[in-house]
Amino acid sequence: MNVELNVETPKTYRGVDALRVLSVRHWTDYTFSFTCERPASFRFRSGEFAMIGLPNGDKPLLRAYSIASPNWHEELEFYSIKVADGPLTSRLQNLAVGDHILIRPKPVGTLVxxxxxxxxxxxxxxxxxxxxxxxxxxxxxxxxxxxxxxxxxxxxxxxxxxxxxxxxxxxxxxxxxxxxxxxxxxxxxxxxxxxxxxxxxxxxxxxxxxxxxxxxxxxxxxxxxxxxxxxxxxxxxxxxxxxxxxxxxxxxxxxxxxxxxxxxxxx
Missing domain, CATH: 3.40.50.80 (Nucleotide-binding domain of ferredoxin-NADP reductase (FNR) module)
Incomplete structure (x- = not known):
């Protein structure tokens, strides 16, 4: 089945990239995962995290999320909890294929x-x-x-x-x-x-x-x-x-x- 992707240009911020969501899977009432595009220039060590999030007026709302996909994979995967009143997760859990997430292209972390x-x-x-x-x-x-x-x-x-x-x-x-x-x-x-x-x-x-x-x-x-x-x-x-x-x-x-x-x- 072909899926219509939302190609509307997302709000842009300096130093932050917008990536299209490719898949979403809800594992339980409390957890979900999603994949998104990976820019060719995005490099990371397996185990690192990135700041990801959504538009929020003049300043993006970003939180640290570990990258669940291995560093050789063509897509980026993230695994998240759902928090009803969480500033970010309350919105992030409603992602759909074709939506966009924001990412700061400088992964870091100690689990390497x-x-x-x-x-x-x-x-x-x-x-x-x-x-x-x-x-x-x-x-x-x-x-x-x-x-x-x-x-x-x-x-x-x-x-x-x-x-x-x-x-x-x-x-x-x-x-x-x-x-x-x-x-x-x-x-x-x-x-x-x-x-x-x-x-x-x-x-x-x-x-x-x-x-x-x-x-x-x-x-x-x-x-x-x-x-x-x-x-x-x-x-x-x-x-x-x-x-x-x-x-x-x-x-x-x-x-x-x-x-x-x-x-x-x-x-």
């Missing part, structure tokens, strides 16, 4: 390979839409060049909220090129904290009581593991404390370390 020292296993801890930057990282060939194995954990309140991560994992397994690149070295652990599911509990509890070690084959440790963390502020601090207690130091783009966290949030 450059911020980590060499290791054998990459562990990605995420909650909610914090899985977005890892959707990029687990589809990046550099990830599997640098690490022998990759563990992605995704914790949400309800089962349906895990669908984005499970769909992504299944897509990788079914894609001829991606599955060959990953070659069985990627593990997904999905847990819930409110609704009953096969795996329950916060990952901090799994780390403390041995369930993480049992599921992955090795306890989290400073010698071989490198960690990226993305979620709420409380989640970041809890995981950071566990990493530091196990002898890991926090890294950055200028001083790589054993773990990194992302502090950019949407409204």
């Amino acid at each position: 390979h450059d911020a980590l020292i060499a290791g054998k296993r990459l562990v990605l801890f995420s909650t909610g839409t914090g899985i977005a930057p890892f959707a990029s990282i687990i589809r990046d060939p550099e990830t599997y060049e640098k690490f022998e194995t990759v563990v992605l954990t995704h914790t949400c309140r309800e089962v349906a909220e895990l669908d984005y991560g499970k769909h992504l994992f299944a897509e990788i397994q079914q894609d001829e090129l991606l599955s060959e690149m990953v070659d069985g070295r990627l593990q997904l652990i999905s847990t819930t904290t409110r609704e009953n599911s096969e795996h329950m509990g916060r990952m901090t509890d799994w780390l403390r009581d041995g369930r993480f070690e049992a599921a992955t084959g090795a306890a989290l440790g400073a010698a071989d593991d490198r960690v990226m963390i993305c979620g709420s502020m409380a989640m970041l601090q809890d995981h950071k404390a566990i990493c530091e207690a196990r002898g890991m130091d926090e890294g950055s783009n200028s001083a790589p370390g054993a773990f990194v966290i992302e502090k950019a949030f949407v409204d």
